[in-house]
Amino acid sequence: MNIKPNLQFSVLCDDVRREDNGKFILLGLFETINAKKFPATHSTLFVVNRWCKGEGAFTQKIRIVNTIDKTFVFQTEDQSFELRDIDSHHTLVSRFNNLLFPNSGKYWVEVLLDGELMLNYPLILKQMAENSNKMS
16 A cells, blocks of 8 residues: 655755765755746756655656746656655655756746646746846
8 A cells, every 4th residue: 555755855956966875965956047048948957856754656757837838848757766664765866958948937846746746836037137147
């Protein structure tokens, strides 16, 4: 019998490293991407999800959805994981490369468990001023 797990956290970041002792290091946590023009390509981002307090075999899927027309900027294939017992946890790291964002505005990062939406949160794409020197 499966016991549906809790999503302990979901984080957007620039990079993920793993120490020899197994600890994850998340670098550059963010919720906004600045771009000089649109459509804009963002080279790399990571979504890190930790599942806990469940038991059984599950699949996760991550989607990034444009709120204007509900199209997917990207979605992962199903990502399988297993929790052996209620005290287990599993961390899934997903890397997204060269994402094309057609316009500025709000996008949703959606996390699905076995096809059911468990969490969504905003990712904001902003147009930078022409004279700005900020990096995206």
